[in-house]
Amino acid sequence: MSTAVLGAKGLPRGPYYDTREHEAGVSLDGLRDPALHTIRRKPWARGMNSTAMKYYEDLVRSQVGELARAFHQREGEKVDISAWMTFFGFSYGFGMLQNGRDVHGLSDLIERALTEAAWISHVPWSIPFLGYIPGGSTSWEEMKVAGEQAVKRRVDGGSIHPDLFHYLMDEDGVEPIKPSLETCAIDGQLAIIAGSDTAATALAHLWYFLLSQPQCFNRLRKEVDDAFPPGEDSLMDLARQGAMPYLNACINESLRLYPPVLTGLQRRVVSGTGGRMVGPHFVPDGTQVAAWAYSIHRDPKHFSPLPNAFWPDRWLSQEKFVLPSGEAISQDQVITERDVFLPFSLGPMVCAGKNVAMTEMRAVVCAVMQQFDIEIADRSCVDSWEDDVHEIFVTSRGTLPVLLKSRSLPTLI
Template identity: 35%
Template sequence: MKPTDALVTVGGAALVCHLIYNKWEPTYIPATTFMLLLLPLGLSTLLVPHYGPALALIVALATYHGVLLTSISLYRVSPWHPVSRYPGPLPAKLSKWWMVWKGCHGKQHLYIRALHDRYGDVVRIGPNDISIRDVDAVAPMMGTNGLPKGPSTYAMAMEPPIVSVIGIRDPVAHARRRRPWTRAFSTTALKEYEPTLVKNITRLYEQLANQKGSVNLATWFSWMTYDFMGDMVFGGGSDMLTHGDKDGIWSMLTNGGEGHVMYHHVPWLAHFAKRLPMSLQVKKMRRWALERTVARYKHGATTKDLFYYLSNEDGAEKMSPPAGQVISEGVLATIAASDTTSSVLSNAFWNILRYPQYYKRLQAEVDQYYPAGENALNPKHYSKMVFLDAVLNETMRMYPVVPSGSERAPIPGKGDRTIGPYFIPNGTQTRIHFWSLHRDARYFTHPDTFWPERFLIAEGLERAPEGEPFMQNANAFIPFSFGPSNCVGKNLAQVEMRMVFCHLLQNLEFELEKGWDPAERDHTIEDHVVISMKSPLPVVVRRRT
């Protein structure tokens, strides 16, 4: 065989490899090893007579992978690609590793917003991934008849044998698995959790009241929310409010969470990472959560906590779920719940303290409904506290817990979908970009300004400023996501945040540490799937007199 014929054979095999991956996307390790390594090595024998054994191996591998990468690249930027109609930066069209690089720096929320500002309401952020910033796409994409979750949730969980409710893609199975969660966060259940919540918030108050000098309020909120979820999920066993993060658990959760962004963008990598010595922090975090969850399941319920409902100890279902399913849900609750609530609390306090007029107004509202001697841990007046709700809502509008949104995708093999005016081909991931949507001037007046009054104006409780149009599109405000896959713990989170604000502002005075510029915290916002702040929140706390 002539050397040119041998090279053509190697290149042809590479094209066949591209066709196979384009159609089936195999992740089975033996198949991947054969396609990407053993096949070109075997074909190198055709080149041995012309180049010798060593050089033949190099030439075969270089030719095979060169043709394969060229073929993939040309296809992805060609007009024949299924999402070629959508604009986006060239590196993102070529590879999802471009977004991994942006995501690892924690600034993907700002990058995607800049892409929307440049390209419009729909932008291609990966070879098969698009981001949408259009309020009219929210209900079609995330509503009852919308798209199920995409593959990233399963990947970020490192491909568990039984996926938790958040990663279930089949709508019928998701609705069935969500039932115990709905019971666990019903009005009746929330009332049962109040003593546990009161205990942890009281301990938070006591600890803060006894602190001297400046404290990092964000850290204390993290410890309190973690202790509460420890009581909720495991029936106790955590005491960060007393001992701090002496075991490094919170640091482990933070570091492990940051590692999720890679699998969010490259889901297939989780199949290999699970079996190879990769992402040790993510594995450590999930292994720890699994061990605690298994121990709690074996111990049984001593109180009506979250596990009481997840394991059907309330007897609401005819058949109790298998142990693996309950444990999978417990791991989800352990990892997902505490850092989301603490981030809203920290960001809300940060903003009312940097704008003292809001701090004073909110404290006055607390004093109105819970004067000295009144129990601010009793939620009987929370629904009347409109400015407190406005502060929390404005915080979640400006700093959504999941800045880059919840990934959705057509179910593989079920065909293409149309979301409003947007065509979503089979095999394409998409999302509503919450950060961009919440900061779109078409939907919110002064979108980059912390202005809680906007929610009061929208409800007719205050008048809009004269001389400029007022925009407030309620459909563009989705802090707890939207539709049947929205945040099931929304009601508990709202009660928890209101209770923290009312009890702390009734009994304590807060002031930012002198010399600290609160604006610097804005520059430390990072998006690692869940929002995080690298900057502390240094405050001085004293008892109210």
Template identity: 35%
Template sequence: MHSESISLWAVVLGLIRSLIFVSQLNHLYFNQHEPQSAILPFVLLVIEPPVLLVVFDTPSSFSGARLLYTYAIFLSSLSLSMILYRISPFHPLAEYPGPLISKATRLWDLWKAYGGRKYLYHRRLHEKYGPYVRTGPNEISVTDIDAVAQILRNGGLNKGRYYERVRQDYIPPSIIHALGEVHTAKRRVWNRALNPTAMHDYEPLIAKRATQFVSCLKRRGTVDLGCWIDMLTFDIMGDVTFGGGFEMLREGRDANGVGERIRAFLTVGNLLAQIPWIMKPVGLIHHVGQAVNEFDKFAQDLAIERAKNGAAAGKDLWYYIADESDLEQVKPTLQIAAADSLVAVIAASDTTAYTLTSAIWLLLSNPECYQCVQQEIDSVIANGDDPFDANKHRQLYYLSGCINETLRLHPALPSNGGTRQVRLEQPGRFIAGRYIAPGTSVSVATHSIHRNPDYFSQPDRFLPERWLPDSKLEKHEPSAFIPFSLGPANCAGQKFAMREMFGVLCVLFKSFEMKFADGFDGEEWPGSIKEIFIVARGPLMVTLTPRNHQHQVQATVGTVNNSDSTV
């Protein structure tokens, strides 16, 4: 009996040793061979423990408890091995400082992303640890502007695996996901679609919707101005991209739930992007896959309608993206053109709406800046002039400073919209004198850069005059201003967005006196901002009073030096 017990314990110890050994083999293999999806690792982790249990079977009967213990030992050993390696001095990123929990697991950043405040958390990390912070087992965040330029510009790091994995295989790659030559070809088309000649065709569409926007607001006293700006930008991009189809301003609401569907899709995508290897298996879940399919079908339906009806007036964005002029060697399919066109709607509606809403909030929070903007617009754009005249916009220096300051304080993509990576199969890279090991993902912390006191004096204050030629502020580093990113993957529509923002703000200030609605606490509004890849925000309640144009003040704007709002 005693010998049988010894034999049983020997078998159990052999099983434990084997479980630990095999778990270490798993760690070693996947550390050197990055999985493209969680499916293979998941299958192996499910199969290996019971296989080992069968191999080391003891005379006692097979039981659920024994299987549970086997899984516990195997997974505990694997997890402990991974964590110890990640926090050890032997890890390739051991020299980069950061919280211990971030070094140990990516799930901590996932939790911060879930709350929509990851960009604020990363800023606190940079303030504590410096310009290079380890934010995950194989991730670093960077705020050093020399490094940022080398990462994002030509010859920098490639887009990370994130861009490949957040898309299901059956969905055509858009310009967001495209890499290498495919991205270059798509960008050539986008540059053609957004050159000055092409944008001239879009200006009447912007003016038409902005006029409708003002007309709608005049019938209402107090409104959620952010909501109405959302509807305006969606209608504009619906016209510019698909020849119309949304009509949110006419309905006074998002009747088809376009914005809601887009934000729900981006919220899920943003969370899965924190652990992108899980995207494909999660896509197999019925409800998730159904949501992705419905979103894809939404884009396809818009594309089919535009292809059937043609442009509303002149050449629209679809004309270029679908290559209706037959300039490309390979004409895109309807599905590919639809994917890129929907990117245009998402990228140019929510981001522009957030910037416009933030600009209004900042100006209402700083009455002296509000007065300067209004006076400048009145002095440059006389009654009866076209508020969408780009030549007039070039004379609005203070308004330009306000827009830039808004983009600095509230960048539309606080985390720069994605990562770069040194692929595991590539050699390591030196960036600004720092070694980046193979397999490392690198993110550019735009929000943290824009609020870095090393680059901007009084970085948390709204000071539009910092952008004027006679600014007296000590620190002002234009190279640290990257609201549209840098390099070959920068925002293709930045000039269009600026043209739209100038026009909308001009027509708003010419048409209305604005103030926070009674009972609305403007100071609390920034607390409603959440990053979901783009930015979601709460209501901005504003009272609008139509202006009496016969009594507009015509004055030259002076420099404001007494803005004291901290944002």
């Protein structure tokens, strides 16, 4: 069903996405016309291809190195690892890692803005009137401006590397019509929110699961230590991290239980078409259909046994499995339906930054686990973590204070 809704032959986006309208146009993620979306997606595809990935890998190495350095400086202090994942997520150009705080209040602004957008998206007809309601969409508008300003700074400052904006602005000169600065600024704001907040949330959830399940933490730590023995810096070989089965299983399992975009992914049967079949169901004209990753991922039809438990083994290819209770089960008793695993959505509007996000997450986990022992500093925050998760199109979350102790000091880059 997810493919029937979201896949190449699926439905176009629904009115939920009308909030993505800016004065100068619509951002990529708000384009509801599939043909326009395909055209606009082209520079993003170039900006995320394997050549461009080399640049992001260097960036990931330097930012994860920066994160590890900041953690070494704070050894023995209480560190909110959830907040630090945000500082890492927004490390490109906002100085959060260097300052150890959200200097410009950007992540707070984004949280306020997305909270506003969460209700506006459900009543998109209200958008033209919001300007008349004092405070109706102030943060949403402020966030758009902050994103656009960040892009303008990049344009004025230039870049010696072919970064994402190199492609979005068509500095490689392959588009028949060069996009306007305003269009790039709109998509730049999208890159900041889509790329920073999501990865930070995904990492924070993963730390929560690893810290609350020491047997999973220890098993992953062993895989990291075997892959990168003492003295070998994990950041020097990001490709090796892509082939670490338990690491990738832990990341997938955390994304399964808490996909950063928990609901959303709304689509609509085009009005005037008389309705259409979506999988085995007839959906009438103009009807909205949404694929909620959170619910789909916890459906025992798709993920079993223990659909609500963090059990990374389900992602491994093996003949025998051992459940956390110690009970042994065989491969045919385990259901892991990869086709309905939607943390990055799927189809033509699939996340443009999936490979960058996976590279970032693997690099952070390997570096931190290789270099630090981590101890929970406030058990009550772990206990209330799942109660503090709120859906705001993306996810707002609580704090996760830990104490970090240095294990070894690989060569810093």
